[in-house]
Amino acid sequence: MTTLAPPTVQVGKTTTAGGGRSGSVAWMALPALAMFIVFGIVPLVGVLALSFTTWDGIGQINPSGLTSWKAILSDPGLPHALWVTFEIMALSWAVQTPLSILFGVFLAGHQRYRGFLAVLYFIPLLLSSAAIAITFKALLDPNFGIGSGLGLDILNQDWLGDSKLAMGVLVFVVSWQYIPFHALIYQGGVRQIPDSLYEAAQIDGAGRVRQFFSITLPQLKYTIITSSTLMVVGSLTFFDLIYVLTGGGPGDATRALALEMYQTGFQANLMGPASAIAVILVLVGVILAQLLRRLGGRGDESQLEGV
Amino acid sequence: MTTATARHLRQMNWLGGAFGWLWLLIVMVPLYWIVITSFKTQSNYFTTNTFAPPSAPTLDNYQLVIENDFIRYFLNSVIVSVGAVVPAVLVAFMAAYAIVRGVGNRWLRSINTLFLMGLAIPLQAVVIPVYLIIIRLKLYDTLLAIILPSIAFAIPLSVLVLSNFVRDVPRELFESMRMDGATEWGTLWKLAFPLTRPALVTVTIYNALSIWNGFILPLILTQSPQQRTMPLALWTFQGQFGVNVPAIAASITLTTIPIVLMYAIGRRQLLSGLTAGFGK
Numbered sequence: 001m002t003t004l005a006p007p008t009v010q011v012g013k014t015t016t017a018g019g020g021r022s023g024s025v026a027w028m029a030l031p032a033l034a035m036f037i038v039f040g041i042v043p044l045v046g047v048l049a050l051s052f053t054t055w056d057g058i059g060q061i062n063p064s065g066l067t068s069w070k071a072i073l074s075d076p077g078l079p080h081a082l083w084v085t086f087e088i089m090a091l092s093w094a095v096q097t098p099l100s101i102l103f104g105v106f107l108a109g110h111q112r113y114r115g116f117l118a119v120l121y122f123i124p125l126l127l128s129s130a131a132i133a134i135t136f137k138a139l140l141d142p143n144f145g146i147g148s149g150l151g152l153d154i155l156n157q158d159w160l161g162d163s164k165l166a167m168g169v170l171v172f173v174v175s176w177q178y179i180p181f182h183a184l185i186y187q188g189g190v191r192q193i194p195d196s197l198y199e200a201a202q203i204d205g206a207g208r209v210r211q212f213f214s215i216t217l218p219q220l221k222y223t224i225i226t227s228s229t230l231m232v233v234g235s236l237t238f239f240d241l242i243y244v245l246t247g248g249g250p251g252d253a254t255r256a257l258a259l260e261m262y263q264t265g266f267q268a269n270l271m272g273p274a275s276a277i278a279v280i281l282v283l284v285g286v287i288l289a290q291l292l293r294r295l296g297g298r299g300d301e302s303q304l305e306g307v
Numbered sequence: 308m309t310t311a312t313a314r315h316l317r318q319m320n321w322l323g324g325a326f327g328w329l330w331l332l333i334v335m336v337p338l339y340w341i342v343i344t345s346f347k348t349q350s351n352y353f354t355t356n357t358f359a360p361p362s363a364p365t366l367d368n369y370q371l372v373i374e375n376d377f378i379r380y381f382l383n384s385v386i387v388s389v390g391a392v393v394p395a396v397l398v399a400f401m402a403a404y405a406i407v408r409g410v411g412n413r414w415l416r417s418i419n420t421l422f423l424m425g426l427a428i429p430l431q432a433v434v435i436p437v438y439l440i441i442i443r444l445k446l447y448d449t450l451l452a453i454i455l456p457s458i459a460f461a462i463p464l465s466v467l468v469l470s471n472f473v474r475d476v477p478r479e480l481f482e483s484m485r486m487d488g489a490t491e492w493g494t495l496w497k498l499a500f501p502l503t504r505p506a507l508v509t510v511t512i513y514n515a516l517s518i519w520n521g522f523i524l525p526l527i528l529t530q531s532p533q534q535r536t537m538p539l540a541l542w543t544f545q546g547q548f549g550v551n552v553p554a555i556a557a558s559i560t561l562t563t564i565p566i567v568l569m570y571a572i573g574r575r576q577l578l579s580g581l582t583a584g585f586g587k
Contacts, residue, residue, distance in 0.1 A: 047436050050435060123567070130522050131562060135341055176333065244542055278434075282428070285429055
């Protein structure tokens with residue numbers, strides 16, 4: 001904090017003398033730009049560079065050509081991690097989107113208790129993924145958890161010990177954490193739909209289901225794209241949740257790309273291959289974001305601002 | 308609101324309403340469980356129904372957590388959050404102002420594009436080079452190591468949201484400031500700052516939340532317990548306390564209280580700011 005304050009003030013003094021033309025504001029972007037280049041852009045280029053090296057994380061970094069790439073591309077762990085990542089992405093999208101739209105439409109009403117609900121809905125977003133993962137881990141304990149608490153034997157499963165169940169739990173916890181956020185985005189979207197559309201539909205005698213499908217949903221198109229982009233790209237970065245909840249297990253059933261990268265780099269000390277995985281992670285994210293943007297079919301600038 | 312919409316929304320009610328209340332239950336059950344469990348003794352936890360309130364409430368778990376250096380981890384998290392959020396919001400606000408005021412400037416347009424692209428860079432994907440940079444700066448295992456990258460990764464979204472709000476300030480106000488002989492620096496503080504206060508609060512809370520809850524940066528950039536922040540501390544508590552679930556519950560409750568308090572204070576602005584920022 002203290003390291004950053006002085007340059008800002010000094011630069012400020014030099015330009016106050018310069019006067020108020022719009023060209024003279026450019027320097028104000030510099031502190032942010034500098035920070036972002038050093039810890040954002042340089043690492044982005046750096047991760048590509050590091051993928052062509054061999055490094056154990058402590059010693060010397062040695063250039064090694066395509067060794068790392070060959071190693072990870074021939075490792076069956078990579079396609080598996082990609083598949084797990086895709087599974088988490090697809091399942092959590094499919095669970096979250098319909099529910100978020102439903103809650104968003106519901107919350108867009110004006111009764112007082114909806115405001116109260118919105119306040120409580122937001123709470124999961126306040127908690128750290130670590131706290132959430134630890135809570136669910138304890139709550140899903142096969143002996144002392146939710147099953148015995150509710151007296152329902154069917155809930156007494158070895159939730160995190162079975163591959164399919166563990167994936168289900170992961171998707172559920174993700175939904176628990178993020179549905180409220182997306183519901184709020186949809187609430188904003190629904191409130192922007194002009195009332196006149198509904199009035200016209202009413203006059204034409206359209207029922208409420210019809211109205212939902214022929215007015216609300218099409219009008220929410222851009223909101224759906226925005227929310228889906230955040231969900232899909234966000235799901236690539238689930239790390240803390242998986243790390244604490246399942247540790248990638250049982251076996252490697254929930255080992256997604258980000259976790260695969262961490263374990264390769266910081267636990268097996270293979271920074272080269274880990275960097276290659278990171279590059280793949282970035283590429284997948286960029287491609288997905290582009291695809292979703294195409295889907296929107298709007299000019300690039302405005303679409304990005306929507307995100 | 309017109310009667311047509313009112314009727315429309317009321318008709319949507321029963322389905323959305325039923326799901327809405329059901330989901331509320333799903334959201335609240337784990338939270339309720341964490342709080343009641345934190346007041347149970349360990350034996351009480353194993354013998355009573357897990358959703359029953361404690362038969363003999365105790366504060367022992369909280370005492371245990373606090374005796375295990377909780378205060379230190381808490382202060383570390385405060386230092387990291389404040390130390391990252393204040394400069395991040397400050398420089399992002401300046402950049403947003405520059406981007407809006409210098410529309411004609413080619414450089415500023417490129418900088419804006421760079422920030423927009425930056426939104427797509429996942430922090431997880433660049434932690435290895437960040438780790439390398441931190442080692443080279445000799446900052447490994449310090450709080451500053453967490454602070455610096457946190458600032459950088461808070462910038463793109465902050466600039467985006469803040470510039471959307473600075474853009475809404477009427478042009479005439481800038482003009483009249485200029486007529487009065489105010490500099491851009493003065494205009495930034497005297498005009499843009501007060502008028503974008505709600506957005507600044509939103510961005511501050513949003514960033515504070517994500518940095519307060521940050522896990523991967525402390526995990527890879529620090530090592531010693533002296534530098535541990537709260538999410539990491541929770542994770543080590545979990546290993547340390549093992550089957551002492553009430554103690555774990557107490558640690559989670561304690562880490563959550565400050566965020567819930569902050570939320571209670573800034574809720575209105577956070578919610579409206581977020582929906583405005585994302586829904587545009």
